[in-house]
Amino acid sequence: MGLSRDSYRNAPVASAQxxxxxxxxxxxxxxxxxxxxxxxxxxxxxxxxxxxxxxxYRLYSDADLAVRKRKKVRxxxxxxxxxxxxxxxxxxxxxxxxxxxxxxxxxxxCLTVADDFSHEAVDIAVDYGFSGNYVxxxxxxxxxxxxxxxxxxxxxxxxxxxxxxxxxxxxxxIRHILIEPxxxxxxxxxxxxxxxxxxxxxxxxxxxxxxxxxxEIARWRRDYNEVRPHSSIGRIPPARFAEQHRRHAADAxxxxxxxxxxxx
Numbered sequence: 001m002g003l004s005r006d007s008y009r010n011a012p013v014a015s016a017q018x019x020x021x022x023x024x025x026x027x028x029x030x031x032x033x034x035x036x037x038x039x040x041x042x043x044x045x046x047x048x049x050x051x052x053x054x055x056x057y058r059l060y061s062d063a064d065l066a067v068r069k070r071k072k073v074r075x076x077x078x079x080x081x082x083x084x085x086x087x088x089x090x091x092x093x094x095x096x097x098x099x100x101x102x103x104x105x106x107x108x109x110c111l112t113v114a115d116d117f118s119h120e121a122v123d124i125a126v127d128y129g130f131s132g133n134y135v136x137x138x139x140x141x142x143x144x145x146x147x148x149x150x151x152x153x154x155x156x157x158x159x160x161x162x163x164x165x166x167x168x169x170x171x172x173x174i175r176h177i178l179i180e181p182x183x184x185x186x187x188x189x190x191x192x193x194x195x196x197x198x199x200x201x202x203x204x205x206x207x208x209x210x211x212x213x214x215x216e217i218a219r220w221r222r223d224y225n226e227v228r229p230h231s232s233i234g235r236i237p238p239a240r241f242a243e244q245h246r247r248h249a250a251d252a253x254x255x256x257x258x259x260x261x262x263x264x
Contacts, residue, residue, distance in 0.1 A: 042229035086117035094190035118242035132162025
């Protein structure tokens with residue numbers, strides 16, 4: 001068979017580095033139960049630079065780790081509407097509501113707001129209910145730290161079609177993009193975000209109080225923005241991607257010649 005006697009009689013012994021890598025993989029997988037080996041590999045690159053994703057997959061599989069797939073609700077097929085791709089931060093904010101409940105059965109409502117370009121979670125507000133005025137106050141608070149968006153994309157919910165919300169958008173010169181009723185795919189960015197939010201946060205916690213829900217959701221949002229790698233932006237966290245884009249935009253503006261400025 002071409003196999004030496006020594007290899008046949010003596011099982012291979014893992015090196016100290018391999019054992020350390022395997023221990024770290026198991027630690028990350030247990031702390032982040034909804035992360036597959038790809039995202040585990042992304043988080044390992046700081047402590048184990050140059051580690052190969054195939055090696056991570058082998059050790060991940062040897063440790064009997066796997067993400068259990070949750071069953072998706074089958075929906076009737078519908079026409080797909082392509083989304084206009086944002087080209088800069090704050091070009092479009094998409095927003096929607098996600099429902100959950102406390103241990104005592106009382107319903108919770110989460111307002112989720114995401115930046116279409118950077119995929120940052122601009123805000124996740126949690127309360128028992130929301131009005132149009134409440135939503136606009138929360139958006140004003142978010143704008144204090146990052147500025148107002150050029151446009152917002154929402155469904156036709158009463159909070160987003162209220163007089164308060166429409167007046168807020170007009171007052172700040174914000175274009176309001178309303179999707180067609182019954183076409184959630186037209187708000188695909190926030191629908192994707194909400195899926196991750198429910199899978200990695202809401203389904204992983206059992207909230208007993210509103211304060212606990214706000215605390216855990218705020219912690220998850222910080223982790224999503226600053227630590228969790230995002231596959232569609234180069235497998236880096238959204239906050240880092242947004243900062244890189246702002247830096248590149250500032251560098252490009254500084255290198256414009258006087259002639260370029262006159263043309264603009």
